[in-house]
Amino acid sequence: MRTPAETAEELAGEVRAALRPGAVGGVSADVACTGTVAGVEGETRQENLFRLGAHAAADFVSVEMTTSTDVWMPYDLKGRPQPAVHQANAPRLAAALRDLEKALESETEPDDPTHFGKPTETGVENRREPDGTPSDVWSRFEIPSRTEVFRHAPAFRPGYRRTADGDVQYVPIRSEHGVLGYLWASDADSAASFEPRVAADEEGRRVGLAWLDHLAAAYDRGLSPSRALVELTGPATPPATLALTSLRELARED
Structure with missing residues (x-):
């Protein structure tokens, strides 16, 4: 096993080798x-x-x-x-x-x-x-930071909008731990995204990011938001309808 001094000398050697000419x-x-x-x-x-x-x-x-x-x-x-x-x-x-x-x-x-x-x-x-x-700094700062990616589409990448003004169709996404969030779509606003449940914590966010990738692939194939929702979740789970603001409040309930 190398001593701390040997490890430090090895690191210093890597730094010296990577130095560029000049001050x-x-x-x-x-x-x-x-x-x-x-x-x-x-x-x-x-x-x-x-x-x-x-x-x-x-x-x-x-x-x-x-x-x-x-x-x-x-x-x-x-x-x-x-x-x-x-x-x-x-x-x-x-x-x-x-x-x-x-x-x-x-x-x-x-x-x-x-x-x-x-x-x-x-x-x-x-x-x-x-x-x-x-x-409660978690609710005040961390949760808004974590949900930002689901509510604001990248500026330079084509895709569905991630916010809507009125009602949306949605389907709960579940695992063995319960509902992780809601996949939603709105043809009127050309929008579709995922709303993670606050109680699902990191699992909900991780699953939601995967659903964003699926939605991006559906957009690239030219599917409407509602068609993408049905194709991704399957006909066995018919979408429900709710105002997006109410759906987001539902996702915040513990």
């Missing part, structure tokens, strides 16, 4: 770190638990660590208390930050708050409402 303006690198987190069901392995990045310029060097989980906070991103999860994981993050300070011989400088949390010298705190209650 070096700056060098940046980052690495995705896998780790384990403690949950209500025990330890779980999580990909991209941290991302560690470094930037070096002629007179400045910085190291940045970001995280993609809320287990370090007293409340989850929906504002729900998670005392056991926080107690099990927050000390780990604090210890990691201390180790970085020691290795880099530098103090931790918390970055600016994001939509999801407020970095501190020892971890991350929840965003809070004016009355002090923890914010």
